[in-house]
Amino acid sequence: MDNTILEVVELKKYFPITSGILNRVIGYVRAVDGVSLRVYRGSTHAIVGETGCGKSTLARVIAGIYEPTGGRIIFDGIDLSNASVREKREARKSISMVFQDPTSSLNPRHRVLDIVTAPLRVNRIGSKPERLKRAREMIRMVELGDDVLHKYPHELSGGQRQRVAIARALITEPKLVILDEPTSSLDVSVQAKIVDLLLDLKKKLGLTYMLITHNLGLARNMATHVSVMYAGKIVETSPAEDLFANPSHPYTRALIAAIPPVDPAEEAIIRKHGLPARGGEPPSLTNPPRGCRFHPRCPLALQKCKEKEPPRVEISQEHYSWCWLD
Amino acid sequence: MALLEVRDLYIGYKTFKGVLDVVDGVSFSLERGESLALVGESGSGKTSIVKAILRSLPGNAVVRGEILFEGRDLLRTDRRYVSRVKGSKIAYIPQEPLSALNQLFTVEEHFIDRLLLAGKADVGLLGYLRERRRIPRGLREDMIRALEEARIGEPERVLSSYPFQLSGGMLQRVLIAMAIATRPLLLLADEPTTALDVITQKEILGLLRDLQRSMGMSILYVTHDLGVARMVADKILVLYAGQPAETGDSGKILDRPMHPYTAGLLGAIPKLSGASMSPIEGSLPDYTNPPRGCRFHPRCPHAMDKCRELRPPRLFVDGRAVYCWLYEG
Amino acid sequence: MPLGESVRVRRLLYNLRRSPTTIAGLVIVAVFVVMAVFGEYIAPHPEDAYTIHLEKKFQPPSLEHPFGTDAVGRDIFSRVILATRISLGIALGVVALAILVGFPLGLIAGYVGGLPSSIVMRLTDIFLSIPSVVLALAIAAMLEPTLENAMLALVVGWWPWYSRLGYSMAVTLKSEDYVMAARSYGAGTRHIVFREIMPNTLPVLAVKASLDVGYAILAEALLGFLGFGIKPPTPEWGTMLSEARIYLPDIWWYATFPGLAIFFAVMGFNLLGDGLRDLLGIEEEVR
Numbered sequence: 001m002d003n004t005i006l007e008v009v010e011l012k013k014y015f016p017i018t019s020g021i022l023n024r025v026i027g028y029v030r031a032v033d034g035v036s037l038r039v040y041r042g043s044t045h046a047i048v049g050e051t052g053c054g055k056s057t058l059a060r061v062i063a064g065i066y067e068p069t070g071g072r073i074i075f076d077g078i079d080l081s082n083a084s085v086r087e088k089r090e091a092r093k094s095i096s097m098v099f100q101d102p103t104s105s106l107n108p109r110h111r112v113l114d115i116v117t118a119p120l121r122v123n124r125i126g127s128k129p130e131r132l133k134r135a136r137e138m139i140r141m142v143e144l145g146d147d148v149l150h151k152y153p154h155e156l157s158g159g160q161r162q163r164v165a166i167a168r169a170l171i172t173e174p175k176l177v178i179l180d181e182p183t184s185s186l187d188v189s190v191q192a193k194i195v196d197l198l199l200d201l202k203k204k205l206g207l208t209y210m211l212i213t214h215n216l217g218l219a220r221n222m223a224t225h226v227s228v229m230y231a232g233k234i235v236e237t238s239p240a241e242d243l244f245a246n247p248s249h250p251y252t253r254a255l256i257a258a259i260p261p262v263d264p265a266e267e268a269i270i271r272k273h274g275l276p277a278r279g280g281e282p283p284s285l286t287n288p289p290r291g292c293r294f295h296p297r298c299p300l301a302l303q304k305c306k307e308k309e310p311p312r313v314e315i316s317q318e319h320y321s322w323c324w325l326d
Numbered sequence: 327m328a329l330l331e332v333r334d335l336y337i338g339y340k341t342f343k344g345v346l347d348v349v350d351g352v353s354f355s356l357e358r359g360e361s362l363a364l365v366g367e368s369g370s371g372k373t374s375i376v377k378a379i380l381r382s383l384p385g386n387a388v389v390r391g392e393i394l395f396e397g398r399d400l401l402r403t404d405r406r407y408v409s410r411v412k413g414s415k416i417a418y419i420p421q422e423p424l425s426a427l428n429q430l431f432t433v434e435e436h437f438i439d440r441l442l443l444a445g446k447a448d449v450g451l452l453g454y455l456r457e458r459r460r461i462p463r464g465l466r467e468d469m470i471r472a473l474e475e476a477r478i479g480e481p482e483r484v485l486s487s488y489p490f491q492l493s494g495g496m497l498q499r500v501l502i503a504m505a506i507a508t509r510p511l512l513l514l515a516d517e518p519t520t521a522l523d524v525i526t527q528k529e530i531l532g533l534l535r536d537l538q539r540s541m542g543m544s545i546l547y548v549t550h551d552l553g554v555a556r557m558v559a560d561k562i563l564v565l566y567a568g569q570p571a572e573t574g575d576s577g578k579i580l581d582r583p584m585h586p587y588t589a590g591l592l593g594a595i596p597k598l599s600g601a602s603m604s605p606i607e608g609s610l611p612d613y614t615n616p617p618r619g620c621r622f623h624p625r626c627p628h629a630m631d632k633c634r635e636l637r638p639p640r641l642f643v644d645g646r647a648v649y650c651w652l653y654e655g
Numbered sequence: 656m657p658l659g660e661s662v663r664v665r666r667l668l669y670n671l672r673r674s675p676t677t678i679a680g681l682v683i684v685a686v687f688v689v690m691a692v693f694g695e696y697i698a699p700h701p702e703d704a705y706t707i708h709l710e711k712k713f714q715p716p717s718l719e720h721p722f723g724t725d726a727v728g729r730d731i732f733s734r735v736i737l738a739t740r741i742s743l744g745i746a747l748g749v750v751a752l753a754i755l756v757g758f759p760l761g762l763i764a765g766y767v768g769g770l771p772s773s774i775v776m777r778l779t780d781i782f783l784s785i786p787s788v789v790l791a792l793a794i795a796a797m798l799e800p801t802l803e804n805a806m807l808a809l810v811v812g813w814w815p816w817y818s819r820l821g822y823s824m825a826v827t828l829k830s831e832d833y834v835m836a837a838r839s840y841g842a843g844t845r846h847i848v849f850r851e852i853m854p855n856t857l858p859v860l861a862v863k864a865s866l867d868v869g870y871a872i873l874a875e876a877l878l879g880f881l882g883f884g885i886k887p888p889t890p891e892w893g894t895m896l897s898e899a900r901i902y903l904p905d906i907w908w909y910a911t912f913p914g915l916a917i918f919f920a921v922m923g924f925n926l927l928g929d930g931l932r933d934l935l936g937i938e939e940e941v942r
Contacts, residue, residue, distance in 0.1 A: 050523035050524060050525070051521075051522075051523050052523070060835065060839075063839040064838065064839055064841070065835050065838045065839050089841060092839075092840070092841045093840075093841065095839075096839065096840065097836065097839045099832050099835070099836060100832075101832060104831060104832040104833065105832040105833055105835075105836050106833060106836075107833040107851055107854070107855070108855065109854035109855055109857075110854070118837065118840065118842070119840035119841070122837070122840060122841055122842045122843070122846055123840070123841055155662065157609060157610075159609070165836075168836070168840075172840065187367040187368055187369075187550075187610070188367055188550060188591060188594055188595055189367060189590065189591065189594055189605065189606040189609075189610075190605075190609070191594065191595070191596075191603070191605075192593075192594040192595075192603035192604060192605035192606070193605040195596075195603055196603070196605060214523070214524065215596060216598060217595070217596035217597050217598050218596040220596065220597070220598055220599075220600045221596045221597075221600060221602070221603055222596075244598075244600070254525060255524060255525070256598070257528075258524040258525045258527065258528040259524060259553065259598060260527075260528070260531065260551070260553030260554045260556060260557040261553055261556070261557075261598075262552045262553040262556060262580055262592065262595065262597065263580060263581065263592070263597070263599075264581065265597070265598075265599040265601070266553075266597055266598045266599055269598050269599060270598070276528075277525050279477075279479075279529065281493050281495070281496070282493060282495070282523060282525075282526070297525075342665055342666045342669030342670070
């Protein structure tokens with residue numbers, strides 16, 4: 001238990017849909033609908049899912065951008081839902097986030113120095129010269145030169161911008177860093193460099209990562225633990241090795257089957273574990289299917305799946321799946 | 327005669343910084359019923375090539391070379407000929423389905439416009455109004471048939487829907503249906519699955535493959551994803567910074583890459599097998615002052631003196647073509 | 656100059672050269688600004704702001720008096736130049752004040768949302784439903800006809816437009832990733848609205864402001880024409896027009912030149928505003 005840095009219990013985030021002049025609420029987008037998971041110190045925990053499954057929203061709730069609608073977030077032993085304002089602020093400083101698109105996550109009107117020192121300024125940490133020193137340290141740590149500090153984002157390449165975003169995230173010495181699709185907006189030849197940098201920094205600074213991605217290959221490469229998310233819920237969670245050796249949930253297997261293989265090694269894995277989904281639309285988050293949310297597209301769906309939500313089943317040590325088939 | 331033949335294509339853009347040499351001497355051919363993937367990262371010139379074929383490059387573009395479609399050079403023929411050909415013999419599906427459709431009109435209205443104006447040039451406002459008044463009777467059946475061919479389950483419902491009511495995958499199928507309705511000889515697809523989830527992507531790629539076979543349609547597919555290229559195309563042309571790297575059968579190229587860039591790319595992407603991602607050193611060139619010779623030489627682990635001076639010509643090895651001095655002699 | 660700025664400036668100049676209308680606007684505005692600042696040194700008869708020469712009244716345009724003289728013998732050319740300071744000054748002052756009052760209000764309301772911002776925006780809507788010039792007239796009529804009150808009247812008519820602009824910009828920009836990022840590291844409303852959002856609204860604001868200066872000049876001239884605000888003998892285009900009206904069409908030069916001054920001033924700012932819109936619209940890097 002002491003090894004757990006973050007525990008999320010039945011976390012919910014609903015966005016109200018309003019209509020009319022008086023903004024009457026007519027429904028909710030259930031972006032995160034009862035997510036529970038545990039992130040261990042020093043791990044890289046990947047949340048894998050496709051666009052619209054709620055993983056970005058989950059990341060943002062944990063990062064403090066949105067207030068949860070329900071459930072609890074326990075960070076470093078402190079329950080954030082009934083913590084004091086000061087405790088919450090301390091927690092905020094220890095959780096950072098790197099966004100998907102470095103072009104939009106850096107204010108185009110600010111210079112790099114301002115961008116990188118903003119978290120310090122906003123939290124009133126350090127004096128101006130101290131902040132400058134720290135900024136220089138961070139810039140060097142992400143393998144950029146000091147000259148970058150006076151530039152504007154549009155003068156930098158995509159890879160450089162993402163490094164700046166990483167520097168900004170690390171400047172408050174966080175314990176947990178949430179990476180929201182950190183390489184998706186980058187060119188292929190740059191992605192590998194950023195991944196290398198992230199893994200390097202993790203070791204150097206003793207960080208814990210929460211990696212949000214739709215790319216199973218990236219999760220395979222970086223993660224120690226994986227949770228698969230579908231329609232606002234976690235459907236399978238496991239240490240990484242185990243998940244890829246023995247994927248259980250039909251959705252996980254559908255994801256594997258859908259990957260376009262680039263070489264025979266990938267093809268072999270896909271053939272072994274992949275189970276193509278039935279045709280269908282991605283689920284609606286306002287009106288999700290009854291029972292197991294994946295049942296309309298699940299090739300192995302039983303009658304039970306259409307009616308009742310599946311319970312958690314233990315597949316092996318630390319490997320759980322939410323499915324009636326087990 | 328190949329359906330589409332591009333010869334020595336050069337595309338530059340005039341900007342305040344100077345001229346950006348984005349496409350530098352690309353040649354390829356596409357036979358009838360064949361599919362070719364243009365694979366490259368952003369800035370490799372692949373989208374510019376497609377725009378050149380459609381003659382929809384921006385005003386500051388400078389083009390040299392030839393683009394022969396059915397033997398006629400699209401760059402030098404009358405604009406009206408190109409307009410007639412677009413929408414009837416050549417069809418195009420874009421990356422973002424939502425930006426290609428107007429939210430104020432139903433799918434049916436978009437479709438009617440597409441079919442009425444296909445193969446015509448210089449219609450003008452009056453001509454358009456005239457056409458709309460004389461909608462041929464069988465049009466609705468044609469539309470439904472096209473939607474079914476695109477594997478849309480409830481074509482009637484989709485016809486009367488507005489774009490915002492449909493999912494990304496469904497919209498892309500609608501665009502495909504509209505594209506194939508005129509039985510085009512060539513389909514240009516600009517990364518149409520980028521905005522879609524993996525499962526839908528697989529369905530769309532499968533659909534395109536099947537349409538290629540059943541309709542004998544040629545496909546020119548632009549993508550940065552090697553896996554997608556392998557799945558959808560018979561042949562691949564790998565581009566780096568506007569120059570061709572190698573071309574040939576997709577499976578062969580990916581199983582045994584010859585050009586150092588292709589090998590580097592394969593090494594750098596995350597793979598399900600967990601193989602480590604090894605980055606390609608260096609960064610994309612400055613297009614106002616690109617490297618001499620082979621543009622990849624600053625980043626190439628095997629670069630020789632020759633590479634820095636002379637552009638490698640097309641060399642044929644093993645039934646494939648590679649543009650690299652390593653394969654000389 | 657740091658590298659980033661020079662790239663932006665170079666691109667701006669490159670695009671500027673390709674837009675003759677913007678250059679024209681810039682030139683016209685520059686001319687008027689020079690006239691406003693250095694009026695006394697340029698005008699051949701600066702004393703004619705106040706002194707009268709009844710013996711020279713109603714002289715048609717000549718070499719000595721390019722725009723002719725008015726009903727009390729004053730050089731119209733000099734008066735038009737001197738009036739620039741008042742007209743331009745009031746117009747710029749009004750727009751600046753309207754921005755200062757309305758814009759931050761709108762920005763905050765747009766970002767914060769909820770009930771208080773709804774109230775503020777409904778209030779804005781009420782003001783917006785009355786045409787600004789009519790409102791300004793009504794207020795000016797109620798108060799003493801001084802320069803300050805004229806400006807006050809105009810500002811009251813103008814601020815809601817900037818409130819609305821700030822609101823819509825804040826609503827649009829609050830879902831930008833850099834705002835989300837700021838929230839993630841604990842930034843409060845003040846930082847986000849003024850340090851993150853506002854700098855990104857400046858181009859749009861600049862365009863609207865330059866177009867509005869043109870309208871403000873017109874509105875101010877209207878007030879002067881109707882007798883509110885500026886008391887004679889202070890030279891001001893609107894009051895000059897109102898004096899000259901009864902002498903048309905015989906003493907045509909009396910009204911024509913102040914009228915032309917208004918026309919060109921407004922046109923200059925309109926061209927500049929339009930040009931800025933085009934220039935800044937494509938300012939962001941298109942890769």
